[in-house]
Amino acid sequence: MTRRSAAAVDATPTPPVCVQDLRRSAAARLAPAVWDFIAGGSGAETTLDANRAALDRVSLVPRVLAGVEKADTAARLVGTSAALPLAVAPMAYQRLLHPDGDLATAEGALAAGVPFVVSTISSHTLEEIAKVGAALWFQLYWLRDRGRVTELVRRAEEAGCQALVVTVDVPIMARRLRDLRNGFALPSWIRSANLEPDGPTAAHSRRPGESAVAVHTKTAFDATFGWPDLEWLRGQTRLPLVIKGVLDPRDAEQAVRLGADAVVVSNHGGRQLDGALPSITALPQVVEAVGGRCQVLMDSGVRSGTDVLRALALGADGLLVGRPVLWGLSTAGAAGVAQVLSLLRTELEEALLLAGCADLAAARTLRSFVSGMPG
Template identity: 75%
Template sequence: MDRQFGSPADGAGARPLCVADLRRAARARLAPEVWDFVSGGSGTESTLTANRAALDGVSVVPRALAGVERSDTAALLPGTPAALPLAVAPMAYQRLLHPEGELAAAAGARQARVPFVVSTISSTSLEEIAGVGADLWFQLYWLHDRGRVLDLIRRAEQVGCRALMVTVDVPVMGRRLRDLRNEFTLPPWIRSANLDPDGPSVAHERRPDESAVAVHTRTAFDPTLGWSDLEWIRERTRLPLVVKGILDPRDADRAVRLGAEAVVVSNHGGRQLDGAPASVTALPGVVEAVDGRGRVLMDSGIRSGTDILRAVALGADGVLIGRPVLWGLAAAGAEGVTQVLSILRTELEEALLLAGCADLADARTLRSFVSGTRG
């Protein structure tokens, strides 16, 4: 890898006014293969593209003469009151983006008063991230070794995580062609701090036409995760259980019947099954299936406060934000993450006012049109 980060001036300019400004700054700073690792999807990237197109196809009908002077963006997420209906999504190896990695991103989330979800394959240990003082959730992948799974759950409990998020859509890592072409490999100073704390792993070994990160997940993750395993997890923790990676309403119904407090409608940002529906397209069916028995969150493609309003109007209790946080992190560390979350809050406050809504409860009463169909 010729370079990891550009100079601090790379991509610098006026104060960012939208997350796209931070995206441009991040791209200017990052090595091309790191940018591809963050930005790419699986296969032909059709689902990656569909996420954004589908959100743009959602129209929200504002209410007139609402007499609203100020809007309140506060939300109650699983185990956590938050200033926004938003949590920072679990994302791997954040030190690829900035030397402080997850520590800086968690600091930005703490400043914004939203939960930060720690990935199983973070590049900073769970315990170090907990020291930042943010409200944490822990994201769990199903591993071959159940002893290690239980150890991760106990560590999450011990550091005070507010919820346990189990990602269920990665039996194997999707075939991400950008990473294969780049023969993407972790640099020696990046490690999977929760799984390989003592040194190098197969993720550091370059292989022809392969992603070393994908090889690492094949080695560590158990693809046979099933409902009985999710039940096993539910029985071993009192933390609120969030199931991430749900698109089929039947799976959402089964998850809440098993004891999940929330589900996340997600196609993994277009990085798993290429050809899966856009998350926002699947959202209304999942909301109907859950029917108020648990919270419904959504991720994949959220880029603005208007997008958050769209999701809430379609029934979501909140969203997860992924790539925009990484853009802010790459552009300016903790300050960049704070900027992203501040922009989203400002945009959501304005969107609520323009829609005639005093708060999120009002937003859930709005009518919407999804790709020409009235909602």
């Protein structure tokens, strides 16, 4: 029998064992400008970096002798049953990452048993994505044309979406320096399928030193969006209403007063106000402010099952996961998305067992310390 050489052994592909492995794969596959578009943050990327650092400062105190052999990760998020306390965050223009774009992401979410939040500026229509069969929520940006807002809400209802997620932290798109340096614009074959299905828009016009996507956003989005508009929206639909982009507990309280079913503690993954508070740091005060009157979700910086457990221990009901899903999508389409979510499930199950928790309710009773202070 011929022995395999060391070189042959080294050439054998190693399957990813954590989502960071897929990050490296995605970075190697994607064009530099596309990688910068999904990986970058705003300004000096202070908040982008702070999200990760803040999560790493959360230490958990595991329980022992709990007699737990298997951990239950099932959750109910805003009325939707989920195999994990996770939903796939809304992310724009996913065909930049893979030809199947949002359809592949929906397929991966379906395989993992978690909701997929469809972006207003998805690169497939809401109706096309709904045919995949995943549990869908629809993310709404506030447009200058209120008639278009109403139309999108009705389409979400008719497509069977189970919640409406309103992003409230993008009155304008922040300056994302990587995109400005790259003069980033969408290729001609990428569309905002729900808004501009028939031809090129400002988002396709490349100019040095300018982000065409930011120009398009400024044209389409209404910077005057305010609480009265949200109150009006609450009266337009019976869908559960999720308010995404909350960091101040006072805003969380106001959202509850206006009928929100959930808030998402989020700084938009470090892509809006640079210097904004990390989401995990803001989370406990928001949880305290709403006092159980609505669910509290979180996003920004989540990279592992341990991160999920950290957020649960600090009071979150669930989390939205963003960039890691895109890493999986760009690497292997629907299978890559499913792989990311499977890795997070494996890590969360292990973290729960090691912390002595049989389920998510037990996770919320764990003690935590943040930078040495009791949490």
